[in-house]
Amino acid sequence: MKGFILSFRSEFFKSRKTLGFWAAILLPLLICLLLFVGFYTKSERLAGMPPMLLWIQFAGAILAVMGSLLLPMFVIFIAYSVNSIEHKADTWKSLFTLPISRLSVYAAKYFYALFLIFLCLALFVLFTIGFGNLLSLVKPELRFDNYHMEDTLAKLYFKLFLSSLGILSIQFLLSLLWSDFLKPMGVGFFATIVGVITASKSWEYCYLFPYAHPMLALKLMPHNTTKGDNPQIVIDLFTKDILVGITVSALVFIGGYFIVLKKSVK
């Protein structure tokens, strides 16, 4: 466990000056900022809108690209960047001659990638809510403050996080085995396209395909029901696609460990 924690801290130390790390912070910041500017300049068109619809417009603009493109590509990129640090510096050999178990080294890297994705999605929630409320302050005609969807957004993004597990584990392993960028990127891009097509065509078995999960997570989600006076969005977290994603990630993670264990460092 100590080896794992030390390795995890070292991952942060190594990556804190790389694009891989900053992408997790800058991506949500820039996208939310852009949206903020967009809503700010077009505020008169949106002024009459009911608060709930306003939030759905605001958050939905991001979510629309999130499932189909942004999240899968971000996951592919993070999986690559965490491993490429070692490929580029040729440091696998020195990493595996340290008195730290291979499991710790491998698991720390995997969970660090997971952490970056979590961080990125958490910041999306934070910035969406933050900029939404900021809009109601600077443009009082936009009534963002009259409806609260913090809880819904948090749940929704958490579901997106879970839906990325399958892709992450596969891309992580590909990036670990292949030192170049194009191979895992190419495979990931192709699989994402297939995922988007199957999910949007509602192919009955697409829940078995991890690259379709982010899309499915959003697609199956919003059941608009009316409970009492306020319309509610109910999110079912553990749908069968999420369960498949978690299972796939666990299996690939364990499989990857045995590959790392057997792996000879050339």
Add this chain to the structure above:
Amino acid sequence: MVIRTEGLSFNFGSQQVVKSLNLQVPEGSIYGFLGPNGAGKTTTIKLLLNLLKTQHGSIHIFEQELQKNRISILSQIGALIEQPAIYQHLSGKENLLNRALLLQVPVKRVDEMLDLVHLSNAANKKAGQYSLGMKQRLGIALALLTDPKLLILDEPTNGLDPNGIIEVRELLLKLVSQHRKTVFISSHLLAEIERMATHVGIIDGGQLLFQGSITELEALSQPLIRIEADNTVDAANLLKRKNYPVADVTDEYVYVPYTSKKQMGDINALLIQNEYVVFSISKQQKDLEKLFLSITQNA
């Protein structure tokens, strides 16, 4: 023995790159692991560090079996394999800090190491901008960071200028004499090893051709009489007629295997009687370079 291997063999596919190696590295030694490029040196080192899985034979380090005691053994080894593994986007100091963090070494040790390898002035420069020699020195600093009992260095002077080579050599000698370290160092340059090693293993084609102390290696080389004369070819012919075996003839020198001082005097007298001008005559150890070549070529 700090390192002891028995019948260590390794195949890449169908090609056997290490053949039944029996290494014996005593404590407190500088063990020079010599061989031409592609002899199997790096493969052996990777086996010793458990980067490659042992296929046949056994490896004991500090008298412990490697596979079963991997972590405890590795915690006492500092290693430098081929080109040093350095994060180019971090500074030299950050590279050391990262390693110190991983291995829980006090931060002040980082500055000591920078000092030791003369990188204090370049500590905050990105390692990607380091020269090859600086990278190599940073690699050595990384290997020394935990104050390990055993240092395994794969061609550590590669890319260093003569000054750098001398510095590394002095550093290693100091570590062994003052801190009782054991150093296992590979090289394809005999001249470099000859000046510091206490023990030598010579490998070629994956096979260990010689192993022993440096004096044992020197004993293998037969001393020669080197004669500097005016007409070396005729002089050599004369010596042959008088039943002296001639080892070698060049434009300047004739070489005859040495047996005794009297023999040297006899040869001198013989040449002078036959009106050859002898400029000099001396006893000479066959240099290790030639010995190395003859060992690796006879295999």
